[in-house]
Amino acid sequence: MNPETSQATHATKVCERCIGRAFANVGSGISNNERGHNFLENPENSYLFNGLTVVEEDSCQICHGVFKRLDLYFEEFINQSRDLEYNTYLVGSKFPVETVSLDQELQKLLDSDKGEPIKREFNREFGKLINEKTGKEAEFNEPDLNIVVDLSYDSFQLKTRSIYIYGIYRKMRRDIPQTRWIHKKDISTSVETVIGDILKSMAQGRNYFLHGAGREDVDVQMLGNGRQFIIEVSEPKRRSISLEDLQQKVNGLNEGVEISNLRLTSRAEVAKLKASANDKTYLVRVKAASDIDRKRIIEAAEKLSGKHIYQRTPLRVSTRRSDLIRDKQLQEVTVEETLGNIAVVKVRAEAGTYIKELIHGDDGRTKPSLSDVYGEQLTVETLDVIWIHRSDE
Numbered sequence: 001m002n003p004e005t006s007q008a009t010h011a012t013k014v015c016e017r018c019i020g021r022a023f024a025n026v027g028s029g030i031s032n033n034e035r036g037h038n039f040l041e042n043p044e045n046s047y048l049f050n051g052l053t054v055v056e057e058d059s060c061q062i063c064h065g066v067f068k069r070l071d072l073y074f075e076e077f078i079n080q081s082r083d084l085e086y087n088t089y090l091v092g093s094k095f096p097v098e099t100v101s102l103d104q105e106l107q108k109l110l111d112s113d114k115g116e117p118i119k120r121e122f123n124r125e126f127g128k129l130i131n132e133k134t135g136k137e138a139e140f141n142e143p144d145l146n147i148v149v150d151l152s153y154d155s156f157q158l159k160t161r162s163i164y165i166y167g168i169y170r171k172m173r174r175d176i177p178q179t180r181w182i183h184k185k186d187i188s189t190s191v192e193t194v195i196g197d198i199l200k201s202m203a204q205g206r207n208y209f210l211h212g213a214g215r216e217d218v219d220v221q222m223l224g225n226g227r228q229f230i231i232e233v234s235e236p237k238r239r240s241i242s243l244e245d246l247q248q249k250v251n252g253l254n255e256g257v258e259i260s261n262l263r264l265t266s267r268a269e270v271a272k273l274k275a276s277a278n279d280k281t282y283l284v285r286v287k288a289a290s291d292i293d294r295k296r297i298i299e300a301a302e303k304l305s306g307k308h309i310y311q312r313t314p315l316r317v318s319t320r321r322s323d324l325i326r327d328k329q330l331q332e333v334t335v336e337e338t339l340g341n342i343a344v345v346k347v348r349a350e351a352g353t354y355i356k357e358l359i360h361g362d363d364g365r366t367k368p369s370l371s372d373v374y375g376e377q378l379t380v381e382t383l384d385v386i387w388i389h390r391s392d393e
């Protein structure tokens, strides 16, 4: 080997630990320092040392003594994580490109494919130190705290895992949407903000997101047994949130949003919740141009009960949904009462049925509609969801 050319690609002054790391996957129960020491003691290996000088870790051109400074990193970590509540953690790290490449070159030079990267040793050793000194547990799948040490800048990125809380909400007003509308600044309240603002402040989080099991229109109340949701608060400093407090605070606001059945959950449940599709029962106040003919509207409701209807994507949502014709089943349509030109109609329908369109027909895009069968144009005064038929209830 020509030392002139080799100098450019690999380190010449290396420590026992960095040598030992090249054989990290050989044997267990010993440290990389010991592995390096044993390797160097073995005269059979001496031919591999051409051009290498073994030095103390502080002078090592690969690790620069980073493993000797773990206590200092730990102190800084404790400083920066002082405000964060966590029980489990995971350590990651970023090393300068040059270090990574020198580390790899040494392992090649030593002709070893049994090594581990320097970051893996660092993550393990720093993780062990945190465990020993704090008693908190390392966790690979869903750690409360993600720690990334950037060795180029000796800086830390500390990110706590989102908290997910499951619950059921009822919305007793007709002027707020389920989630924030980024593009409509004039509507500043939503089910999401009512719950999220309180949760965010309790958890000292960065942001929040409400994931609903479906949604109702802004002007539709969500009554009865309510709708399932999961609210996520990101980067919380506090994790031990009193769900009872959260419920009391939200319900105590009297913002027309009421929550119940709270429990902690995980991200995995969000997709499950979003995929759920249940029948719903609605109460609709239907209006006609003239007095309702009670007998005719009851007959019209009976005709629709148990029938399938065909709904082309309503114009009002056509910018967000693809233009399809959906076949939806109406389980039951009944007339609760009539008064003048108003009829109160109860509809139980399959998930995804457009109820407003079922009543007014959407210019022929929903067939048949209650207007068709009744024989006069009807409009929707108010609409409420009064029951979601969840199979587990």
Ligand SMILES: [Zn+2]
Pocket: 014, 015, 016, 017, 018, 057, 060, 061, 062, 063, 064, 065
């Ligand atoms: Zn070293």
